[in-house]
Amino acid sequence: MHKILRKEELTPETVLFDVEAPLIARKCEPGNFVILRIDEKGERIPLTVADFDRKAGTVTIIFQKVGKTTYHLATLEQGDSIQDFVGPLGKHMEIGKVGTVVAVGGGLGIAPIYPKIRLMKEEGNKVVAIIGARSHNLLILEKEVSELVEKLYVTTDDGSYGLHGFVTEQLKILFDEGLKPDMILAVGPIPMMKAVCAMTKEYGIKTLVSLDTIMVDGTGMCGSCRITVGGKTRFACVDGPVFDGHEVDFEEYAARQVRYNPEEKEALEAYGIKCDEGGG
DSSP states (O other): OEEEEEEEEOSSSEEEEEEEOHHHHHHOOTTOEEEEESSTTSOOEEEEEEEEETTTTEEEEEEEOOSHHHHHHHTOOTTOEESEEEEEESOOOOOOOOSEEEEEEEGGGHHHHHHHHHHHHHTTOEEEEEEEESSGGGOOOHHHHHTTSSEEEEEETTSSSSEESOHHHHHHHHHHTTOOOSEEEEESOHHHHHHHHHHHHHHTOEEEEEOOOOOSSSSSSSOTTEEEETTEEEEHHHHOSEEEGGGBOHHHHHHHHTTTHHHHHHHHHHHTOOHHHHOO
C-alpha cells in the first residue's frame, strides 16, 4: 500500500498527489511513468511521473478526471492509500546539451514536461517554454515552469489568459521573430503534438514527443500500447514514452486511443458520471 501524503486540486479537473513510494523515488528519472491500481478490483492505469523527491521518498502524479478510474482516484484524500503503485517504468529521457530547446505543453501535458525541463536545464540547455490550456482556470504549473525557463509564453483557447489561441500559434510567432531552437519537446493532446511536429518538420527542427498510450501491464507483454514509429512497430511502455515526433504515425495512434470509448462510456455512466461531464 502506498499512502497519499499530499493532495492538491490544481484545477476543477486536475488533481495532484504526492505518493509515498521510496523505492520508486530512488530510481525515478524524467520521462518515467508508474502504473497504479486503486484497489484489488480496480483497473491498471499509467500516469507520468510529474516530480519525485528522493530524500522524502515521494513520487508526484498529476491526473485529470476523464474516466471512471480517475474520477474514483480523485475521491481519495490525504492519508488514504493506493494498493498498487509500480515503477519506474519506461525509458527515461536522455538529451544532453543540445543548445536551445523549446518545451511545448498543452493541457495535462504540462505536468510531464516539468521534470524534463528541469533535466534539460541541468544539462546546460537554454529552455523556452510554451504552455496552454482551454481556459485560464485549467492552466497548471505556470509558476513552477516559469522558475525553470528563460522565457515562458502562455496561451488559452478562449483568450481568458495569455495569447488567445493554440500553443502552435505562439510557436509560429517565435519562429517568425527569428528564434531558431536546436530541438523541440512537445507533450499534450494528440492533435497538438501532431500540429507541432508538422510545423517543425518544415523548419527541420528535431522534435520529441511523449506518448500517453493505453496500457495494461506496462512491460511490453500485452501489446496494447503498440504504435508505429519510423515504419516499425514500437511499444510505448518499453521503447518510450519519448519518441521522435516526425516518425510517429499519429493517425494510427489517434485511432488506437479511442478503441475502448464505448466501454469507457459505459463504466462512467455506471459510476454515476454523465458522459458530457467526464469524457472518454
